[in-house]
Amino acid sequence: MGGLVIDVIILAIFRFFRRVYRVRQARSWPTTIAATLDWSTRYAEGEYKHSRDDLQIEAKLSYEVNGEPLIGFIRSDGLNQASIEKFFDKLPKPQEIVIRYSPENPIRIRALNDDNRGKVPFELAVD
Numbered sequence: 390m391g392g393l394v395i396d397v398i399i400l401a402i403f404r405f406f407r408r409v410y411r412v413r414q415a416r417s418w419p420t421t422i423a424a425t426l427d428w429s430t431r432y433a434e435g436e437y438k439h440s441r442d443d444l445q446i447e448a449k450l451s452y453e454v455n456g457e458p459l460i461g462f463i464r465s466d467g468l469n470q471a472s473i474e475k476f477f478d479k480l481p482k483p484q485e486i487v488i489r490y491s492p493e494n495p496i497r498i499r500a501l502n503d504d505n506r507g508k509v510p511f512e513l514a515v516d
Contacts, residue, residue: 404436411515415499418489423450423461423498425484428477433467437514443467446476446511452488454495463488463500466512476510483508 426449433443446465451458463486468476476482487504491497500513 408436408515411499412501415489415501415515418491418499420487420489420504421452421454422485423452423488423500425449425482425486426451426460428482430473431464437464437467439467440469443469444473445514446473448486450486450488450498452490452498454490457495459495461488461496461498463498464514464516466514468511472511480510 429447429449430444431447433439433445437443437445445467448463450461450463452461453459483505486500486509488498488500489504499515500509501515502509502513505513
């Protein structure tokens with residue numbers, strides 16, 4: 390039993406530092422504005438699944454880099470059913486989201502919470 394607890398703690402620490410690394414890496418990437426095309430839900434996975442029934446909100450985005458049109462996806466952190474329903478039923482949906490893209494591969498995008506405060510009413514996953 391004690392080994393399982395240690396494994397869970399080590400995994401949580403690893404996920405924390407991986408997320409910090411991803412955010413730091415993305416902060417050096419260029420930004421652009423992405424238009425939201427569609428909103429949907431999916432089952433939460435990995436570090437964004439906090440409980441058995443968690444879901445994630447997923448936004449399909451359209452953006453341009455150097456005149457080239459691209460499509461990408463961003464997701465929320467894991468949310469319970471009530472939070473999902475509140476977003477879809479009561480809250481305004483952002484029409485634009487600030488994203489950061491990898492200069493080497495503009496298909497690789499991340500949306501950071503700091504860039505989207507006041508626009509996106511939930512925490513963003515940083516994959």
